[in-house]
Amino acid sequence: MPPEERTVAESLVERIASLPSTLPAEIETAARLHLLDAIGVGLAASRRGPARGLRPATPGKATVLGAATGAGPAEAALINGTLIHSLEYDDTHTGSVMHGSSVLAPAVLAMAEDTGADGRDVVRAFALGWEVLVRLGLASPSGFQRVGFQGTSVAGPIAGALAAALVSGLDPARLIDVAGVAASFSAGNFTFLAGGTSSKAAQAGIAAQAAVSAVQLVRGGITGASTVFEGERGFFGLYARDASAAERFRESVAGLGSHWYLADAAFKGLPCCHFLHPFVEAIGRLGLAEGEHRRLRRVLCRVPEGQEHVIALPWDRKQSPVRADEARWSLPYVVALRAVRGRVGLDDFTGEPDAEVVRFASRMEWEPWTDSGYPTVFPAELEAEWDDGTTRVVRVEDVDGNGTRPWGAGRVAGKFRQNCADAGIPADAADAAVRGVLDGDTVQMSAVRALSDAAGS
Numbered sequence: 001m002p003p004e005e006r007t008v009a010e011s012l013v014e015r016i017a018s019l020p021s022t023l024p025a026e027i028e029t030a031a032r033l034h035l036l037d038a039i040g041v042g043l044a045a046s047r048r049g050p051a052r053g054l055r056p057a058t059p060g061k062a063t064v065l066g067a068a069t070g071a072g073p074a075e076a077a078l079i080n081g082t083l084i085h086s087l088e089y090d091d092t093h094t095g096s097v098m099h100g101s102s103v104l105a106p107a108v109l110a111m112a113e114d115t116g117a118d119g120r121d122v123v124r125a126f127a128l129g130w131e132v133l134v135r136l137g138l139a140s141p142s143g144f145q146r147v148g149f150q151g152t153s154v155a156g157p158i159a160g161a162l163a164a165a166l167v168s169g170l171d172p173a174r175l176i177d178v179a180g181v182a183a184s185f186s187a188g189n190f191t192f193l194a195g196g197t198s199s200k201a202a203q204a205g206i207a208a209q210a211a212v213s214a215v216q217l218v219r220g221g222i223t224g225a226s227t228v229f230e231g232e233r234g235f236f237g238l239y240a241r242d243a244s245a246a247e248r249f250r251e252s253v254a255g256l257g258s259h260w261y262l263a264d265a266a267f268k269g270l271p272c273c274h275f276l277h278p279f280v281e282a283i284g285r286l287g288l289a290e291g292e293h294r295r296l297r298r299v300l301c302r303v304p305e306g307q308e309h310v311i312a313l314p315w316d317r318k319q320s321p322v323r324a325d326e327a328r329w330s331l332p333y334v335v336a337l338r339a340v341r342g343r344v345g346l347d348d349f350t351g352e353p354d355a356e357v358v359r360f361a362s363r364m365e366w367e368p369w370t371d372s373g374y375p376t377v378f379p380a381e382l383e384a385e386w387d388d389g390t391t392r393v394v395r396v397e398d399v400d401g402n403g404t405r406p407w408g409a410g411r412v413a414g415k416f417r418q419n420c421a422d423a424g425i426p427a428d429a430a431d432a433a434v435r436g437v438l439d440g441d442t443v444q445m446s447a448v449r450a451l452s453d454a455a456g457s
Helices: 008-018 025-048 073-086 100-115 119-138 143-147 151-168 172-185 199-219 235-239 245-253 274-284 315-319 325-329 331-341 355-361 409-422 427-438 446-456
Strands: 296-304 364-369 380-386 391-396
Touching: 008 172, 008 245, 025 073, 025 100, 025 119, 025 409, 025 427, 025 446, 073 100, 073 199, 100 119, 100 151, 100 199, 119 151, 119 245, 143 151, 143 235, 151 172, 151 199, 172 199, 235 245, 274 296, 274 331, 274 380, 274 391, 296 331, 315 331, 315 355, 325 331, 331 355, 331 364, 409 427, 427 446
Parallel strands: 296 364
Antiparallel strands: 296 380, 380 391
16 A cells, blocks of 8 residues: 555554564663563552552452452553552653553553563563654644643553554554554543542553553454544544644654664652652752751742643642642642752652641742743753842753663662562562563563562562
């Protein structure tokens, strides 16, 4: 069929089918690191996060992170995706604003255990799923968010389903069906911000569950529209109000296999909204001594345009959250945490808000920043004023862990080991998992199961 007569989904699947069976060495390494990071975050969340009460309803052979009992593949993907996203500690591709691993890792791991797929297939499918997800986001930058949807939960079912289908060995013709069916599950909005609820965590889990379910439905005979992306009622027209994005997506798909975005995806060093990280770094650069925050009369944060509805509005609620876990998306509270306590960690988002932190947050102000470079980078700028009238402006050009400031394997492994410790997993078991995922010719799937056995014992 001539290229101009193909639908966008047909062009996407044809490109995927043409790719070699092995990944470039750099992307193979990046995929393994992001997979390891996601597993560690999910394990920590199984003991320390708001979704730690999740348990399988029906036993199965797919691993549930932190649990001795497994579940069926779709339910395991739901629980694991929810856990990985629940701490706001999972990775992000900043330009597309996509949390890839919280959807893709649960989907490919569950499908691999269901089908007995090799670790090589898992890593390749995981990486390709990331590439599709990022391209879906970049085709209409922040378009889903402007309409009120979380991009990860809207685009995640499609990218996750394609990855899960590759793991399961579906032929290319069925991949088109998978994309069409998966789009029926697209959902997930930002209403959680109004009440500071934790439902955002479940949106990644629902997307992972949808990915697995779409593959199961196609296996059972359900078909999907090959025109899923085109038109006002297609994927981009509905969820981004941007029907023209379908052709931009088609153009970017042509670069699959030659241009890789996964290497630029950012690891997170703090368990809170990624937009907040550079602001935490900025307040840290002031070098405040213990108690010196009391001398700060005012802190003005310049917020990149497009982030304000997540981290700054409504400002009075952000300054004084009702619950500590709600503060994961609060600019004034999280910056105040760093100023008052000198750190931001898992324990800061449990229980009641800290009264001293709230008092400091009341001195903070914000204003929009129109030319910040967001979403290509996640920057921050703040102006601090002391009680003697002196001021200082601090600017962070991009968030730590992003493509411009990448983490090495040692730092990723260090975060993983700490997350395992937070989950009660012995150090020797964590070390064995690092070797099983990062070393050797392929990822050892048994390493994931062994971690949950250690956590559940």
